[in-house]
Amino acid sequence: MSEQDKNKEAAPATGRSPQLRFDHKVIMGLIEPNSKVLDLGCGDGTLLSRLIQEKGCHGTGIEIDEKAIYQCVAKGLTVSHGDIDSGLADYSNKRFDYVILHESLQQVLNPRRVILESLRVGKKVIVGIPNFCHSWARLQIFFWGRVPVTKELPYQWYDTPNLRFLSLKDFRYFCRGEKIKILKEVGIVGNRAVRFRRNLFSNVGIYLLEK
Amino acid sequence: MTPEPTDFVETQYATFCAPPNELVLKSGARLGPITLAYETYGNLNEDKSNAIMVYHTLTSDAHAAGWHKDAKKPGWWDPMIGPGKAFDTDKYFVICSNVIGSCMGSTGPASINPKTNKRYGLSFPVVTIEDMVLTQKLLLDHLGIPRLLCAAGGSMGGLQALEWAVTYPQAVRSVICIAANTRHSAQQIALHEVSRQAIMSDPDWQGGDYYGKSVPARGLAVSRMIGHITYMSEKSMEEKFGRKLISKEKLGYDFTHDFEVENYLKYRSDSFVQRFDANSYLYLSKALDYFDLAEDGKLVDAFAPATASFLIVSFTSDWLYPSYQSKQIVKALKANDIDVSDIEINSSYGHDAFLVEVEGQSNLITHFLNRIRKAAHVGAG
16 A cells, blocks of 8 residues: 555545545546546546546546556556656646646655646646644644644654645745646545635645646 | 366467568568468457457467467466456457467478478578567458457567557557567677577587587577576575575585576476577577667657557566666657556566566456457457
8 A cells, every 4th residue: 555545544534435535526626527637646546537437537647556556457547657756757748637646745755846747747737735734733733842643644753654744825835936826725624625714724735726 | 287178279370471472571581481370269259359469478489378288288378368367268369379480380490491491590581570560460360350459468579569559550459568678778689699699609500500410409508598597586586596405415516516596497498498499599589689669769759650558567576678668668658648557566576577477467457458348349259
């Protein structure tokens, strides 16, 4: 199982069930039918497979974990075995309608380059990030003086696969600095969208980007 | 493993290009008549859309699956081809043809030249991977099949599958290419050259004219030993043999065999000499070395004509056809917007993994073919 899958396993609050994960539902809602999609860090291919079946998309995935590749192929998906950091160079400009970077960005070595490369090969990019500064995490830091460990981010400092720690606000600042347009931001806590103070109350932020 | 009565298969033969309609080979030389040995498994469906061609490795043959009468073992890819297996013969019609230049039933240097009534020997023209594929297309035409559902092979077979994909894009829906590449590297050519020199420096080789006399057995055996070393990984050799001694308590301090690995190489090469022609080894190894899918320029351009869906498989410990070479194929296919899935299977078996790692590959191939079959609305045979 890939680190991302572990993350997904450990993230019941994002509303996962075999039929419907709320974060997947949000992402599906951002994608136009019959689009061409590249899913970076596609895991076992659950989201990609639903996009193909339910939205008539054409899709391909990139995944580092060998076992997940078998699961993707078993779902009838096209998938490439490799890491996200080097996997994007193979594609020409604006090859895809959407590039999805969901639950994988915090684990790549060079997220800035990956996002810019994704915006090069995709007309639009969907990024899903765990929010390291939601209310419960802030409380842990403030009252206990400890680095937060939560249901969504269950790792200790010594075993986390996450290389990057950011908040929704950090991501907005990044996009502004890079002149990336945020077409939509959805904050998620549990099985619902966060309406206000998203950076405080969201566990996960999902962005629709364009450049 | 004992065969059921339904498991028995027989090799068939087809002959084309009888003079004056000889085949013009890539080298410009003309060759004819050409016989190909081939076997088929399963049934061709009504609209002839369920055919899969599997391509064999350098020293293999048309006998990919099932059993020959009185044989001790089944065909070389039997774990993958048969009812309910990855290449499911309840669904697919599987064809395997022996390549030209080989000595396993197809026309090669050990065949009789009808013009002289003598064996060709070195007067046999040099053949290429392109020529192999050209003759296999003639076989497919002979069988009346317009388009393959899949072209599949490992090692030299993988090269043929790729060549088929770019030469006959209209005649193939999908390609499975395992532990292969698009051109031999200097190291691969060098290893082959050592193998060839081993054969040619055997005094019995006689410039290739040894038929009816004593064969260059020592040279061919050495070349096979080199082959076997390249097919394994350091780890798999260590696990299989380590420094185990053969029925000795201590080292002999002489030049008889001490170690199991020495015995293994001798055993495998001796049995190889019994079944394979030294000149064929020269010709086929040369065909591999000459192959360069991108000889006219960039690999990306070389794949431009391809339209098939691809599955590219490599193995972590394969140092003869390393994974990075498979990745180059994937990269070039992606650049052409061609549907390609790829996997680097974690295995310690080296190049041999292609024939050893049955479970993972069966899983992949079964589902990959299912997708292709469904997309093309192909009925069972």
